[in-house]
Amino acid sequence: MKFGVRLAYFLFGGLLGVLILVFFLQNKKAEFCYLPNCRVLKNIRSKKMTISPEAQQKLDESWVNLDDIRNCTKDGDVDFSRSKEKYKGGTTYIIEGENTNGEPIEIEMVNYDNKVLLKTIKKI
Template identity: 35%
Template sequence: MKFIQRLGYYLGGFSIGLIVLAFFLNGKKVSCDYGPEARVLKNINSKQLNYTSSHIADSTLINHVLKFGKVNFSESNTRKEPCGTYNIEGLYNADNVILTIENCDSIATIKKVKIEK
């Protein structure tokens, strides 16, 4: 069997597999969160959020930063017992927002919101 025939069979099977996957996964909320930053954000977003301060910013700002923000691991204390503390940085309406979140097993608590203009 020539190389071009083998390549044709491979590409044919590969394309059929992609079509089958697209059919089965169409409309489902499937994600591939393999990086540590994506896993932390997904873990925090899956929990109930509590607010400790009465002057916390609006929930739209917090949800936006939790969805599109970046985790600053150098400023975070991930090994703290019993709950790790994470600093999440993001932009919202041209303002730099830093959230300090304590991530426990069943609940995530927003400790501090810092907005820098």
């Protein structure tokens, strides 16, 4: 068999396989979460969140709310160069995102085994 025919068979089979995978994975609502940023945010979202008094004071100022924090843990960017410090038995992560007004904010969260602590909130 010539190379062109083999290549056509290979591409047809690959395309058919991809279409079948898309069809099945679309119904399962599976998500691709193998990158470090996605894995950290998914782990943080899966745990119960507690709020420190300092962060509660910022939330009371009304320029940021809990929906903004949830959006940061969903669509934010983890700054790994400033993260991964140990804090009272947990790991600190700095997450950059935006509030509902489009202003950039930075949240500091401490990830424990069974909970997440919202430590600080800052405007950038």
